[in-house]
Amino acid sequence: MALRSPGREPRIRAKLNAKFTQSAQKFIYRYTTRRLDADDAEEVVFLNYGYEEDPPMSVPLAEVDEPNRYAIQLYHSTATQADLRGKRVLEVGCGHGGGAAYLARALQPSSYTGLDVNPVGIEYCRKTHDVAGLDFVQGDAEDLPFGDQSFDAVLNVESSHLYPRFPRFLEEVARVLAPGGHFLYTDARAAHAIAGWEAALAAAPLRLCTQRVINTEVRRGMATTLQQWQNVIDRVTPRPLRRVVRDFAPAQRAYDDLGSDGSSEYRMYSFVKE
Helix, strand or coil: CCCCCCCCCHHHHHHHHHEEEEEEEHHHHHHHHHHHCCCCCCCCCCCCCCCCCCCCCCCCCCCCCHHHHHHHHHHHHCCCCCCCCCCCCEEECCCCCCCHHHHHHHHCCCCCEEECCCCCHHHHHHHCCCCCEEEEEEECEEECCCCCCCEEEEEEECCCCHHHHHHHHHHHHHHEEEEEEEEEEEEEEHHHHHHHHHEEEEEEEEEEEEECCHHHHHHHHHHHHHHHHHHHHHHCCCCCHEEEEHHHCCHHHHHHCCCCCCCEEEEEEECCCC
8 A cells, every 4th residue: 555645635735726726717817808808888908917016116107097007017017128119019919909009109119019819809909999000910829920030029918828839839939039039028827837837938949038026016916906807707707607706706816826825926027039
């Protein structure tokens, strides 16, 4: 009879719980974005957790942008790891286009293309965001519909955890980047997935410039928007499932998972193509 390690079962349960939470969050995210596309009662143009520093960031925002300050700050911090003025920029996984519209106005790239796999979401972006030099394209992150060396920078914000073949996405990023171009990237992974995440990034045909863990900054931003996200999730969840989803509390779980005793790590990276 094999002897069981006294600490083995709790570790297995923790790993299974983390995997279940991540899978549930992926499903809720996909379902929520589809429902939001069909519901214009309350516009939601940002779909990320948010970001705030200590002392607070002093990013100057127009009045129209202020309600989305914390989501914008995540975009701003990620994108300003490189100088995008006059550059050709691609954002993969643009969601509802709020970040694309802000960066196209604020950082003055020569062109900004937002890509997302959701065709209804892309139509929403085209209808909602009228900014010079900004366009939106429907396409797959793992098969980018652009020629080689088409962009000077590729941006990816809180989206890659949904990609089935993450290494393939990184290959596509490198392919469409011009030499000297930057990959500006931020996302989270559950603890059990971090080793694979790191291995894929290390194997990518890109040189790492900077990386940092931003759990504290993301939680600080999330703390101001948890109730807002719960309201959005309630609105898009079918009435018979609302009690189950409320009990699962996906927004609160994501917040808790980024805490000191949590099971996720949120990072920000910049890479360059040599």
